Amino acid sequence: MATPPPARPAMSHSSAFLLPSSAPRTGSADAYAVVVLNQRLPRFAPLLWAPQVRVCADGGANRVFDGMPELLPEQDADDVRLRYKPDVIKGDMDSVRPEVKEYYSNLGTKIVDESHDQDTTDLHKCVAFIAQNSLVSDVSNLCILVLGALGGRFDHEMGNINVLHLFPNSRIVLLSDDCLIFLLPRTHTHNIHIERSIEGPHCGLIPIGAPSTSTTTTGLRWNLDKTCMSYGGLISTSNVVDEDQVTVTSDSDLIWTISLRH
Numbered sequence: 001m002a003t004p005p006p007a008r009p010a011m012s013h014s015s016a017f018l019l020p021s022s023a024p025r026t027g028s029a030d031a032y033a034v035v036v037l038n039q040r041l042p043r044f045a046p047l048l049w050a051p052q053v054r055v056c057a058d059g060g061a062n063r064v065f066d067g068m069p070e071l072l073p074e075q076d077a078d079d080v081r082l083r084y085k086p087d088v089i090k091g092d093m094d095s096v097r098p099e100v101k102e103y104y105s106n107l108g109t110k111i112v113d114e115s116h117d118q119d120t121t122d123l124h125k126c127v128a129f130i131a132q133n134s135l136v137s138d139v140s141n142l143c144i145l146v147l148g149a150l151g152g153r154f155d156h157e158m159g160n161i162n163v164l165h166l167f168p169n170s171r172i173v174l175l176s177d178d179c180l181i182f183l184l185p186r187t188h189t190h191n192i193h194i195e196r197s198i199e200g201p202h203c204g205l206i207p208i209g210a211p212s213t214s215t216t217t218t219g220l221r222w223n224l225d226k227t228c229m230s231y232g233g234l235i236s237t238s239n240v241v242d243e244d245q246v247t248v249t250s251d252s253d254l255i256w257t258i259s260l261r262h
């Protein structure tokens with residue numbers, strides 16, 4: 001007789017952090033950190049800039065310096081820069097402009113130069129920093145929102161997705177203007193609340209790190225039922241969310257992605 005699969009604890013996910021700040025939010029995290037990468041700021045960057053920790057990965061600081069005033073053109077640029085000040089700039093410091101580094105340093109931003117480490121990406125360094133330093137009192141239910149992680153250079157995108165696999169026990173969401181991505185660790189069964197006003201309908205479930213011999217879902221137009229997925233075989237792209245709640249159970253870590261509405 002086949003052995004039943006192990007019972008897994010449930011993990012909840014919600015993109016309520018993208019709702020306007022006036023809307024009632026029942027998110028799944030207790031605290032948020034924002035990491036800004038060196039890509040054009042997503043349109044909703046100002047909305048997300050109220051978390052416990054704000055970190056810029058190297059050239060990400062240029063994007064905050066230039067991009068926040070561009071996203072808020074009706075406001076005075078200097079006021080905007082003072083309001084949207086990073087707590088930390090971290091990385092190998094080959095992309096942040098000297099005047100931007102000095103501007104934020106004078107405002108009290110911590111500058112962490114890790115140019116000696118050419119083996120890990122700036123995002124990796126930022127996530128490790130947030131996880132290790134007690135910037136927030138309880139990191140156990142902290143969610144790290146990464147802005148500008150998708151689109152652009154493919155090696156950077158793959159490096160960013162690899163960070164999800166390097167920190168499978170951390171909640172990390174990669175964001176662009178068009179979609180978001182997070183990891184569904186195989187250790188849990190996942191309840192994903194779909195915030196229909198801001199996300200969907202297109203979604204995907206992708207075994208990037210390793211094939212899955214059994215994935216089961218509910219709430220999708222094309223559900224999986226103890227289905228195998230692998231690169232070179234089936235992966236679930238161009239799927240559609242049909243219910244407000246999607247559930248996923250798998251024997252492999254999977255990437256969940258969903259489109260963002262404009």
Ligand SMILES: Nc1ncnc2c1ncn2[C@@H]1O[C@H](COP(=O)(O)OP(=O)(O)OP(=O)(O)O)[C@@H](O)[C@H]1O
Nearest residue numbers: 037038057058059095121122123151152153156157
């Ligand atoms: N085009 C891009 N697409 C996706 N992510 C990006 C892109 N450019 C930068 N990033 C992210 O922003 C981080 C900081 O970018 P930055 O340009 O400062 O990195 P870098 O280490 O100098 O890159 P490189 O030396 O490879 O050009 C990167 O580690 C990466 O995570």
Ligand SMILES: Cc1ncc(C[n+]2csc(CCO)c2C)c(N)n1
Nearest residue numbers: 058091092117118119120121122123
């Ligand atoms: C096998 C291998 N491939 C690429 C790099 C280069 N690299 C990876 S992360 C990083 C830092 C980017 O800020 C650099 C330069 C390496 N070290 N090892």
